[in-house]
Amino acid sequence: MNFTKYISKHIEPALKHDLPGAWMPVVPEGCVRLSSGFPDASLVPVTELKQSVTRLLNEENDLPLHYVGSPKVDQLHTWLIKRMNERNIHIKPEELLVTSGACQAIDLIARILMDEETYIVVESPTYMEALEIFQNYTDRILTVPVDQDGLRTEELEEMLAGRTRNHQPLPKVLYTIPTFQNPTGTTLSIERRKHLLALAETYEFLIMEDDAYGELHFEAPVQTLKSMDEDGRVFYIGSLSKVVAPGMRVGWIATDEAWIETLFRFKKDLDHPFAQSVMATYLEGVDWSKHLENLQTLYQSKCNTMLEALSVQMPKTVTWTRPDGGYFVWLTIQEADTAALLEKATDTGVSYIPGKYFYLEQEDGLTNLRLSFSAADENEIVEGVRRLAVCMSQL
Amino acid sequence: MNFTKYISKHIEPALKHDLPGAWMPVVPEGCVRLSSGFPDASLVPVTELKQSVTRLLNEENDLPLHYVGSPKVDQLHTWLIKRMNERNIHIKPEELLVTSGACQAIDLIARILMDEETYIVVESPTYMEALEIFQNYTDRILTVPVDQDGLRTEELEEMLAGRTRNHQPLPKVLYTIPTFQNPTGTTLSIERRKHLLALAETYEFLIMEDDAYGELHFEAPVQTLKSMDEDGRVFYIGSLSKVVAPGMRVGWIATDEAWIETLFRFKKDLDHPFAQSVMATYLEGVDWSKHLENLQTLYQSKCNTMLEALSVQMPKTVTWTRPDGGYFVWLTIQEADTAALLEKATDTGVSYIPGKYFYLEQEDGLTNLRLSFSAADENEIVEGVRRLAVCMSQL
Numbered sequence: 001m002n003f004t005k006y007i008s009k010h011i012e013p014a015l016k017h018d019l020p021g022a023w024m025p026v027v028p029e030g031c032v033r034l035s036s037g038f039p040d041a042s043l044v045p046v047t048e049l050k051q052s053v054t055r056l057l058n059e060e061n062d063l064p065l066h067y068v069g070s071p072k073v074d075q076l077h078t079w080l081i082k083r084m085n086e087r088n089i090h091i092k093p094e095e096l097l098v099t100s101g102a103c104q105a106i107d108l109i110a111r112i113l114m115d116e117e118t119y120i121v122v123e124s125p126t127y128m129e130a131l132e133i134f135q136n137y138t139d140r141i142l143t144v145p146v147d148q149d150g151l152r153t154e155e156l157e158e159m160l161a162g163r164t165r166n167h168q169p170l171p172k173v174l175y176t177i178p179t180f181q182n183p184t185g186t187t188l189s190i191e192r193r194k195h196l197l198a199l200a201e202t203y204e205f206l207i208m209e210d211d212a213y214g215e216l217h218f219e220a221p222v223q224t225l226k227s228m229d230e231d232g233r234v235f236y237i238g239s240l241s242k243v244v245a246p247g248m249r250v251g252w253i254a255t256d257e258a259w260i261e262t263l264f265r266f267k268k269d270l271d272h273p274f275a276q277s278v279m280a281t282y283l284e285g286v287d288w289s290k291h292l293e294n295l296q297t298l299y300q301s302k303c304n305t306m307l308e309a310l311s312v313q314m315p316k317t318v319t320w321t322r323p324d325g326g327y328f329v330w331l332t333i334q335e336a337d338t339a340a341l342l343e344k345a346t347d348t349g350v351s352y353i354p355g356k357y358f359y360l361e362q363e364d365g366l367t368n369l370r371l372s373f374s375a376a377d378e379n380e381i382v383e384g385v386r387r388l389a390v391c392m393s394q395l
Numbered sequence: 396m397n398f399t400k401y402i403s404k405h406i407e408p409a410l411k412h413d414l415p416g417a418w419m420p421v422v423p424e425g426c427v428r429l430s431s432g433f434p435d436a437s438l439v440p441v442t443e444l445k446q447s448v449t450r451l452l453n454e455e456n457d458l459p460l461h462y463v464g465s466p467k468v469d470q471l472h473t474w475l476i477k478r479m480n481e482r483n484i485h486i487k488p489e490e491l492l493v494t495s496g497a498c499q500a501i502d503l504i505a506r507i508l509m510d511e512e513t514y515i516v517v518e519s520p521t522y523m524e525a526l527e528i529f530q531n532y533t534d535r536i537l538t539v540p541v542d543q544d545g546l547r548t549e550e551l552e553e554m555l556a557g558r559t560r561n562h563q564p565l566p567k568v569l570y571t572i573p574t575f576q577n578p579t580g581t582t583l584s585i586e587r588r589k590h591l592l593a594l595a596e597t598y599e600f601l602i603m604e605d606d607a608y609g610e611l612h613f614e615a616p617v618q619t620l621k622s623m624d625e626d627g628r629v630f631y632i633g634s635l636s637k638v639v640a641p642g643m644r645v646g647w648i649a650t651d652e653a654w655i656e657t658l659f660r661f662k663k664d665l666d667h668p669f670a671q672s673v674m675a676t677y678l679e680g681v682d683w684s685k686h687l688e689n690l691q692t693l694y695q696s697k698c699n700t701m702l703e704a705l706s707v708q709m710p711k712t713v714t715w716t717r718p719d720g721g722y723f724v725w726l727t728i729q730e731a732d733t734a735a736l737l738e739k740a741t742d743t744g745v746s747y748i749p750g751k752y753f754y755l756e757q758e759d760g761l762t763n764l765r766l767s768f769s770a771a772d773e774n775e776i777v778e779g780v781r782r783l784a785v786c787m788s789q790l
Contacts, residue, residue, distance in 0.1 A: 038464075044457040053448040062439040065640035069433075100495065100664035107663035133663055245460035247668035268502035268528055269495035273642035275670050 027351040032384030035351040036375040037182070037327055040302075043295055044245045045282065052281035064277035067270065072277035079283050080238070080252050087214075088227040089236060094257040097264055100272060101251040102212050102239040106175070107133050108263050109208055109235050109253065114138055119171040121159075123151050125330075125358030125365055127182045127210065130175055142171055143360050148321060150188030151176055153195040160203045173206040179222045180213035180326025183358045183370035187324055193225055200233045212239040213326035215292055218300040222325070232256050240279065242327065242374075243295060250279050299327070302373040302381060309382045313389035320371075327374040330355075336395060338369040344394075350387040422746040427779030430746040431770040432577070432722055435697075438690055439640045440677065447676035459672035462665065467672035474678050475633070475647050482609075483622040484631060489652040492659055495667060496646040497607050497634040501570070502528050503658050504603055504630050504648065509533055514566040516554075518546050520725075520753030520760055522577045522605065525570055537566055538755050543716060545583030546571055548590040555598045568601040574617045575608035575721025578753045578765040582719055588620055595628045607634040608721035610687055613695040617720070627651050635674065637722065637769075638690060645674050694722070697768040697776060704777045708784035722769035725750075731790060733764040739789075745782040 027033055056064060056072065064070035077098055084091050099105040106129075114120065114137040122131060124143035134141055144156045156174075163170055176196075178188035188196070200207055209225045226236035236254040244250070249272065253263060306329055310320055317334040331352075339354040355368025371388075373381055422428055451459060451467065459465035472493055479486050494500040501524075509515065509532040517526060519538035529536055539551045551569075558565055571591075573583035583591070595602055604620045621631035631649040639645070644667065648658060701724055705715055712729040726747075734749040750763025766783075768776055 038461050041457045044460045046452055046457050046460065049460065050449060050452045054445060057441055057445045062436045062441050062640070065439045065441065065444065065642040066433045067636075067641045070642075100667065104664040136661060241462075245457075245669070246462045247460040247465075247672075249664065249667045249669070266531060269499040269644065269664055272495065272644050272667070272670065274640070274644070274673075275667065277642075278669075 028346055030349060031346055032350045032376055032380045032387065034371045034373075034376060034381070034384045034388070035353050037372050038375040039242060039245065040298060040374055040377075043298060045286075048285065049245070049248075049278060049282055052278050052285065055285075056277055056281040060277070064273045066273065068273065070273050070277045072280040073271055073273050075284065076250070076276050076280035079280065083288070084236075084238075084254055087221070087224065089224060089254060091254050092257070095254055095260060097253045097260050097267065098271070098276065099251045099253060099267065100249040100269060101241055101246070102210060102237050103129055103133070103251075104249075104267075104269075105237045105239075105251045105253045106130050106208065106210065107136075108267055109173075109237075110134060110137050111266050112259070112262050113173050113206065116140075117169075118173070119169050121156065121171045121174040121205075122360070123176055123181065124360065125183055125355065125368070126175065127177060128357045130210070131358075131360060134175070140169075141360055146181060146184055146186060148186055150178055150181065150186050150192055151196065153192045153199065156196070157199055160199060164203075170203055171205050173208060174200070175208040175210065176225075177210045177212070178225055179211060180216060180323055180328070182213070182326070183328055183353065183355070183368075184330040185321045185323030185326055185328040186330075187222055190223065193223065193228060197225065197228055197231070197233070201231050205233070207234045208237060209234050210237045212237070212242050214238075215243050216295060216299055216327070217325040218296060218303065219324055226254060235259070243292065244279065244282070248275050248279050250276065296325075299325075299374065302376075302378055303329070305378045306371065306373040306381050306385060309385035313385050315389065315393050317395070318392055327372050329371045329373065331369050331371060333367050333369070333392060333395070335367070336392075337366045339366065341391060341395075345388060345391050348387045348391050350384040350391075352388070423741055425744060426741055427745045427771055427775045427782065429766045429768075429771060429776070429779045429783070430748050432767050433770040434637060434640065435693060435769055435772075438693060440681070443680065444640070444643075444673060444677055447673050447680065450680075451672055451676040455672070459668045461668065463668065465668050465672045467675040468666055468668050470679065471645070471671050471675035474675065478683070479631075479633075479649055482616070482619065484619060484649060486649050487652070490649055490655055492648045492655050492662065493666070493671065494646045494648060494662065495644040495664060496636055496641070497605060497632050498524055498528070498646075499644075499662075499664075500632045500634075500646050500648045501525050501603065501605065502531075503662055504568075504632075505529060505532050506661050507654070507657050508568050508601065511535075513568070514564055516551065516566045516569040516600070517755070518571055518576070519755065520578055520750065520763070521570065522572060523752045525605070526753075526755060529570070535564075536755055541576060541579055541581060543581055545573055545576065545581050545587055546591065548587045548594065551591070552594055555594060559598075565598055566600050568603060569595070570603040570605065571620075572605040572607070573620055574606060575611060575718055575723070577608070577721070578723050578748065578750070578763075579725040580716045580718030580721055580723040581725075582617055583620075585618065588618065588623060592620065592623055592626070592628070596626050600628070602629045603632060604629050605632045607632070607637050609633075610638050611690060611694055611722070612720040613691060613698065614719055621649060630654070638687065639674065639677070643670050643674050645671065691720075694720075694769065697771075697773055698724070700773045701766065701768040701776050701780060704780035708780050710784070710788050712790070713787055722767050724766045724768065726764050726766060728762050728764070728787060728790070730762070731787075732761045734761065736786060736790075740783060740786050743782045743786050745779040745786075747783070 116138050118138045119140040121142045123146045226234045239251040319332045321330045353370040355365030356362035359365040511533050513533045514535040516537045518541045621629045634646040714727045716725045748765040750760030751757035754760040
């Protein structure tokens with residue numbers, strides 16, 4: 001898309017702020033931030049990263065500060081491949097590209113697949129930043145609702161069959177967060193995963209699988225779409241933001257070699273040797289299973305605290321999802337306008353993200369809101385939910 | 396450009412390697428690397444950056460490791476604005492966007508300005524990575540030669556007048572490295588700068604001013620195009636790669652606010668809080684004038700050593716540019732094919748970049764080559780030039 005086309009669209013002035021969702025109201029001091037999708041501060045390995053930098057620069061001197069040269073950049077690539085293989089995604093080195101977080105991964109894939117003629121399917125609701133990225137490329141965005149078992153693949157099939165009958169163009173790609181979805185916290189069932197992959201084969205579309213939360217499972221790990229993909233249709237998108245630290249900006253794409261070559265060609269921020277070498281140095285010193293176990297245990301406990309508090313506090317008019325992992329719980333409130341309600345909530349001392357930001361048609365999300373249990377501590381979660389319940393009971 | 400259009404082009408398999416120019420021959424062990432555009436290892440502030448990380452994380456704990464939150468990210472932005480103002484580029488905070496190096500800056504600007512219908516003018520020769528970026532968007536690339544005083548603006552004017560007479564489309568944008576150009580090391584004269592800006596106004600095109608080397612002047616600083624731009628036509632592209640460390644990936648764009656808003660909208664790797672906070676912490680502790688003076692003194696000395704060695708060693712059939720700053724000297728060798736000669740040169744123990752890689756039409760650069768005096772030390776420079784002269788004298 002060029003400037004002329006873009007400028008004709010509405011530019012939200014606040015979009016200057018470098019943050020997904022920064023156009024939402026500022027959260028006042030003293031508020032419990034159940035809006036924040038940040039990792040728990042105690043789980044960000046500050047000391048280990050500090051030590052990693054010292055160790056790295058003592059060992060390698062200026063190497064990680066040049067364009068190329070540090071073996072640690074390759075080591076990060078190797079570590080990610082190994083981890084993919086442990087998770088039953090069997091890929092070769094040529095099938096993985098390190099990116100600056102999942103957002104750049106999504107944008108790069110959109111860039112090579114999409115133009116203004118392209119149809120894409122997204123979940124409804126979906127990750128707001130991904131929606132914004134796709135809207136930079138095309139207005140032809142189709143939506144399929146999500147329920148407790150994830151994307152409703154029967155509805156997807158009806159839509160695809162209907163478009164075929166009516167000689168309407170079919171989508172080229174579908175974007176999904178199948179595991180511990182942002183914003184709903186729900187997970188696509190195994191039956192639906194199979195159904196989705198079968199539909200992709202029948203109707204010949206590609207799949208972007210955003211797995212930013214997949215390692216944060218409270219029970220058994222969930223099988224990824226990519227590990228079930230016999231047809232080479234899945235672009236797997238990974239991220240270390242939710243499991244190490246978002247500020248390091250390390251994500252990746254796993255897909256077929258020819259695609260990786262093309263993605264690389266369009267990735268023009270080059271490598272980030274300093275950040276990537278520091279991450280590699282950190283990873284070589286960490287017991288990953290144990291690290292994940294810590295994360296899983298703490299987030300599960302915080303999630304349970306939130307669910308328990310919701311049960312105790314919320315009026316009967318409110319329902320919510322029960323996630324098996326990730327960061328988020330998704331609330332539905334009868335006859336509410338959660339965007340209008342937000343000011344009252346922050347006055348009462350709690351913040352959330354209004355549901356409308358996760359929908360292509362924002363009015364579809366007026367009765368929903370997203371709560372994060374990731375960043376606040378357990379006392380704050382209880383207090384935040386209590387404050388939110390006060391607002392709800394006054395509706 | 397979408398995949399279908401792209402895949403129809405030739406993909407060089409070696410493009411997988413994350414390095415501008417990685418498709419060139421591997422430089423053997425023991426070779427003097429006059430090919431390398433890296434900064435001098437002794438000038439990369441390893442110790443200071445190590446201390447900066449420790450200081451930053453001691454002070455701010457996990458803040459710089461989240462998506463947002465560290466005041467240091469804003470501090471970097473403020474530092475860059477201040478530096479721009481000191482260099483007579485008077486901009487407001489809304490007129491600067493931090494990028495992941497100059498390459499991302501060039502790509503972002505191309506992305507909002509260009510599509511496959513867009514005509515662009517580049518210098519001949521020009522920075523190879525920029526050329527590759529533009530080729531991702533359009534095949535309509537026009538070239539204007541560079542001489543000792545930079546871009547030949549008279550030839551540009553003839554071209555623009557001719558296209559106007561012949562009712563051919565005019566270029567929308569011109570890309571230039573006016574100061575200590577890569578690869579030629581030449582600098583656009585003040586008269587030509589004025590002429591170029593006047594032409595931009597008359598023929599209504601925009602200018603991308605890549606100033607990656609501008610701070611590395613051996614004599615008085617050179618006036619930037621941006622500081623002379625009364626008409627808001629210049630996108631200024633800055634970088635800390637050549638003056639601090641490329642591995643940190645810090646660059647920026649300075650231009651009008653409306654453009655910055657649009658550029659931000661398409662910048663989907665988000666901020667890089669860790670790398671940017673570390674850079675800000677480093678910069679707050681450094682005496683920038685003194686730091687630059689060190690760089691200028693050392694690079695000038697190395698440049699003089701190279702020029703002196705060339706005078707002493709080279710046969711009469713070889714001529715070269717005399718840069719007033721930057722990293723590069725550009726050689727012209729009568730009746731040579733510098734690409735074919737490279738294997739012999741590396742066998743003799745010296746590497747360079749063959750001229751052809753800097754040209755749209757590669758055959759235009761067969762008699763040229765680029766030498767860098769930035770990375771090798773003075774003894775290596777003398778020895779490298781001697782080895783190269785041996786090859787030349789055997790032609």
